[in-house]
Amino acid sequence: MRRRILIVVTVVFVSLALGVFAYTVKAARDNPIPNDARDLDCDGSISAFEWYTAGLNYGWRGASDGTLGCMEVFSLKDGLPAVGVCQQSPRCRLARQARFTLNCLPSTSLH
Ligand SMILES: [Ca+2]
Numbered sequence: 221m222r223r224r225i226l227i228v229v230t231v232v233f234v235s236l237a238l239g240v241f242a243y244t245v246k247a248a249r250d251n252p253i254p255n256d257a258r259d260l261d262c263d264g265s266i267s268a269f270e271w272y273t274a275g276l277n278y279g280w281r282g283a284s285d286g287t288l289g290c291m292e293v294f295s296l297k298d299g300l301p302a303v304g305v306c307q308q309s310p311r312c313r314l315a316r317q318a319r320f321t322l323n324c325l326p327s328t329s330l331h
Pocket of ligand 1: 259260261262263264265266267270
């Protein structure tokens with residue numbers, strides 16, 4: 221009897237966990253950020269973690285600094301830009317202190 225209860229509890233717990241995970245994956249997928257714009261560190265590849273994180277925690281809008289031909293991945297938490305995605309090279313531009321850097325250089329190289 222005890223074993224059956226343990227099995228039922230385990231099945232219920234695993235089902236709930238899978239349901240929550242599926243729900244968050246669907247929410248990440250439904251985010252308007254294009255899949256190829258979810259490279260949050262501009263390293264040229266999009267990991268599953270980046271894809272998932274971008275889908276849940278970031279939004280998509282025109283570049284807030286007015287850069288023409290660029291869209292922006294911004295934090296839903298504070299509204300600050302994270303990555304600029306531009307038509308011209310460099311396509312992916314990290315944002316530091318609310319400004320896009322060129323060639324994804326660290327913010328210290330700007331000053
Ligand atoms: Ca990346």
